[in-house]
Amino acid sequence: MAGEKTAKGEVWTLAEVREGKLHSVSYELLAWGRTLADGLGVPLASVVLSGSESPPPESLFERGADRVYLTAAPELKNGLSDACAGVLSDMAEEYKPQILIASATTWGRSTMSILYAKRGCGLTADCTGLSIKDGALLQTRPAIGGNVMADIMTPDRRPQMCTVRPKSKGPLPPDSSRKGEVVRYSPRKSALASALTYLGFAPEARVGLPIQDAEVVVSGGKGMKGAKNFALLDELARLLGGSVGASRSAVDLGWAPHSSQVGLSGKSVTPRLYIACGISGAVQHLAGMSGADSVIAINTDPEAPIFGVADFGVVGSVLEILPRLIEDMKKGESR
C-alpha cells in the first residue's frame, strides 16, 4: 500500500493553519522545501487544509511555492489530526509526491504520526537539517537529549516524510513577483471522518508567545529564589518582546507553569536569544536550549556549566542584575 518510488514526484510542504490564518512555520517549511525541490529539479507545492474558507494562497507563492493544493471542508476547521491525515493520505495516493515535510508542532507531529502509520511509510522526527543526497532526502536530527546528531534516510518508501523543528530555518524573503498555480482538491467524505469531537479551546493567559515560537526566551531556575522574582523575568521578556521559560527545578517548585519548562522532559526552544537566569545548566536543561542562536547566562557560580554554552556570561546575582537591567532598558535606549 505504500507508494513506490517515482523520480519526478513533487516536494510537498504541509502548511499550518491556525484560526483560519497561515502560521509562519508554513513559510519556514517552504524555505527548506525550495532547496530540496531545486536539488531534485521538481516543483515545490504547499498543501493547505482548512475549514470551508481557505486562507489566501498568494503568500505561499511569494515565499517559494510553485503550486498550492487547497483542500477546504467544514470538517477540517478544527484541524483534527485523524481527518487531516485521512485527506493527506488520499492526496498522496493521487499525486504521488516524493517528499512531504511538516512542522514539528503539536498539530504537525500528531497528523504526520497518524499518516505514516496509515501508509506504512517512514517518518523522521524533529529534523534540524535537510538536504538531497543521491537523489534522495537526507534528514538530520538531534536525539538522545542532543547528545547525538543522526542522519536518516528512507530508501524505499514514498513519500519520504519528516517533521522539521520550528525556527530551524528562516523563511525566504517575500517576492511579490512570484506566482503559482492553485489546485483545488475535493476530499472524499469518508476521508474527512474524525473519531474525535472538537469541544473548544481555552487560550492560556501568559506573557508573549508560547516559548517554542518566541524569538527571545528569558528563563529562570532555582537561582531566582522564589516565585515572586519571576516577575522580573516577565518584565524583561516584555521589554525584549520575548517569552518566559523555566528549568525543571523552578517548575517543580511551582514558580512557573509546566508549559514553560525547557529541556529534555519539557520543550525544545530555538530562539534568537536565550537568557538563562539562575540556571546551573544540567545536561537535561541544555538539551532543550542548545539550539538557540545566542545564549546569555547570569549565575553566581563562575563554574556553573551553563557558562560552557553561553556566548555572554555574567557572574553575579540575578536579583541585583535584572532590576538594574530592566530599569536601564526602560529609560535608556533612546539615548
Added chain:
Amino acid sequence: MGKVERIAVLIKQVPATENVRIDPETGVMIREGLAVEVNPLDLHAIEEAVRFKEKFPDARVTAVTMGPPAAAKAVRYAVAMGCDEGVVVTDRAFAGSDTLATSRVLAEALRKLGSEGGKGFDLILAGERATDGETGQVGPSVGTLLGVPVLTYVSKLEVRDGGFEAERAVEGGHERVSAPMPALAVVIKEINVPRLCTLSGKLRGRKAEVRTLSFADLGLPRESVGLAGSPTKVVKVGYPQVTRKGRKVSAFEDFGGALGALEKFLRAGDFVPAGRSQGVNG
C-alpha cells in the same frame, strides 16, 4: 459500555546514563552494560492508569514493553507503582526496529493480549516521548494501526458519556476533545505527578510474574519488523559539540562594567526591539 475495565500502558526502558553509545556501523544503540530506567515521561502514563484503576476498582492494568529480556525490570517497576501485570515483548527479530516496526509489534501484542481477555483494551496510555529516540511517534502510530481514536498531548483525561473527554496542551492554550471508547491517549507531564513506589508495591513488583511474548507468538510477517521492517535507516551518527567559547564578565568585581557590557551585547545583537527606543521618554 462506558466503564474502563482493561487498560494497557506502553512503557519503554531507556538508558539512565548520559554516555549513550551508538554502533557507528549500524546506527543502532548499544544497550549492553548501561544503567537503565523507565522512560521518565512514561511514569505519567503509569500514574494515570493507576488513577483510573482507583476510580474503576474492577479495572485491570497491563504494562507492556518491547525491548531486551532485561526490560522486565521496567514492567516490574510499573507493577510496583500499581499496575496489575507486566508483559515484555522480546525477540532478536525485533532488533533495530524504527518507530513504525516498533508500533507494529506493540499493536499486535495489544491485539493478542486484548483478545485473550475476551474484551479488548478500553484505554491504551503512552508517554509523550522517550528520552533516547525522542520521536514521540510510537503512541500515535500504535493507535492508528489498531484503528482506535488517537488523543495526543493529553493534559487531562476523564470518562464521560461512555467515552473519553480530554484536554490537550497545544500551542497557546488547551483544546478540549472527546473520543469514543476504546481510545489511545498520549499523556504529557502536566497530567499528574507520578507516585513513589511503596515498600509493599516494590515487593509486589519484584515477585510479579512477567509474561514474555516472542516473534512467534505474534505471527507478524518477518519483513514487517526489525531492521528489515523499518522504512527509516540511521545512516550516520555524529556527536555534536555544544560548547561555545563565550565572553564572561564578573559583576562581583565590577558591577557597572558587567552591566554595561551586558547591555552592549544586547544592543549589538539587535535584541532590543527597534520600537523600544521610542520608549518612555522618547
